[in-house]
Amino acid sequence: MKKKIDKAKAISFFIDRVKLEDAGELIEHLDLISSVVYKKKKELIFLENQQGRHVYFLVSGSIKLFKTNEEGKEAVIHFVEPGEFFAEILLFLHNRYPVSAMAIKDSVLLAIDAQRMFELIEKNPSFAMRLIGVFAQRLNYMANIIKNLSIMDARTKFLNYLKSLRSTESNVVELNIPKQEIALLLGIAPETFSRVLKQLSNDGYIEMEGKKIRILKEE
Numbered sequence: 001m002k003k004k005i006d007k008a009k010a011i012s013f014f015i016d017r018v019k020l021e022d023a024g025e026l027i028e029h030l031d032l033i034s035s036v037v038y039k040k041k042k043e044l045i046f047l048e049n050q051q052g053r054h055v056y057f058l059v060s061g062s063i064k065l066f067k068t069n070e071e072g073k074e075a076v077i078h079f080v081e082p083g084e085f086f087a088e089i090l091l092f093l094h095n096r097y098p099v100s101a102m103a104i105k106d107s108v109l110l111a112i113d114a115q116r117m118f119e120l121i122e123k124n125p126s127f128a129m130r131l132i133g134v135f136a137q138r139l140n141y142m143a144n145i146i147k148n149l150s151i152m153d154a155r156t157k158f159l160n161y162l163k164s165l166r167s168t169e170s171n172v173v174e175l176n177i178p179k180q181e182i183a184l185l186l187g188i189a190p191e192t193f194s195r196v197l198k199q200l201s202n203d204g205y206i207e208m209e210g211k212k213i214r215i216l217k218e219e
Contacts, residue, residue, distance in 0.1 A: 004038075005036060005059055005060070005108050007031065007034070007035075007036050007110075008031075010034075010036055010057075010059045010108070010110045011027055011030050011031060011034065011110065012027075013057075013059055013082075013083070014030065014057050014110055015027060015030075017057070017083045018127070018130040018131060019130060023127075026120070026124060026127060029120055030112070030120075032116075033112055033113045033116040033117060033120075034110050034111060034112045034113070035110075035111050036059075036108065036109070036110060036111075037056075037108070037109045037110075037111045038106075038107070038108055038109075039061070039103040039106070039107045039108075039109065040103065040106055041103055041104065041105055041106050042102060042103065042104070043102065043103050044100065044101070044102050045063065045101040045102065045103065045109070046087070046097045046100065046101050047097070047100045048067055048068065048097060048098065048099050048100045049096050049097065049098075050096060050097050051095075051096050051097075052087065052090055052096065052097050052114075053090070053113060053114055053115065054087065054090070054111040054112060054113060054114060055085060055086075055087045055088050055090055055091060055111075055112050055114050055117060056085065056086050056087050056101075056109045056110065056111055056112070057084070057085050057109065057110040057112065058080050058081065058082050058083065058084050058085075058086070058107065058108075058109055059082060059107075059108040059109060059110055060082050060107060060108045061082070061103060061105040061106055061107025061108060061109075062079060062080065062081060062103070062104050062105045062107065062176060062177060063079070063080035063086060063101055063102065063103055063104065063107060063109075064076060064078075064079055064080075064101070064102050064103075064104045064181060065077040065078045065079075065080060065086060065099045065100070065101050066099060066100050066101075066102070066184075067098075067099050067100065068100065074184060075184070075187075076181060076184040076185040077099050077185075078185075079104070079177050079181070079185065080101075081176075086101065087101070087114075090114040091114055091117060091118050091121070104177065104178070104181060105176075154186070154188045154192050154193070154196050155196050155199070155200070157186045157187070157188065158182075158186060158188070158193070158196050158197075158200070159200075159205070159218070161182070161185075161186060162206075162213065162215060163218075166215060171214060171215045171216075172212055172213070172214050172215075173212070173213050173215065174211050174212050174213075175211045175212075175213060176211065179193060179194075179197075180193075204216055204217065205217055205218075
């Protein structure tokens with residue numbers, strides 16, 4: 001398990017992510033309504049349709065959000081990375097979790113009481129606007145994922161995924177998530193995904209070294 005993280009540092013990371021200034025009083029409120037949670041690799045955080053009371057902010061590690069059909073087949077919805085919220089739908093529905101969540105690495109989370117956070121949002125317009133901006137980014141990401149799944153071939157899906165991970169300063173992307181999990185996210189069979197990686201490498205589009213992929217050219 002990861003080294004223990006001070007709660008004050010976790011909240012500070014939360015505030016930095018939301019980009020709030022002069023948040024002294026808000027920090028005090030967040031301290032009262034939140035707790036630090038540690039999850040080991042492959043440990044469940046919540047299950048689809050389970051009643052819940054917490055929204056989560058990932059401090060470190062990685063979380064898989066997924067749905068399971070009646071046959072037990074899994075569809076990955078999103079991989080949560082540090083600095084991201086998840087289960088935020090509880091802020092608006094006060095209901096059940098729409099997906100399941102599992103740690104795919106040892107992870108540290110800030111669990112925040114959804115009802116009490118909603119009360120903070122109502123009282124603090126600046127905080128509300130910042131959160132809306134963060135949630136809008138998530139919606140845009142999910143819209144792109146749906147587009148990927150519906151109209152693109154396996155090769156294009158993966159190239160677009162690499163672009164979404166790539167920073168403006170570097171052409172190197174590190175795949176911190178197991179390849180079979182990425183295949184699930186993109187709706188690609190694992191063997192098809194392996195062929196796509198090999199083809200892109202042979203065609204000179206990417207260069208692979210362990211978990212790192214260097215993007216050499218783009219289509």
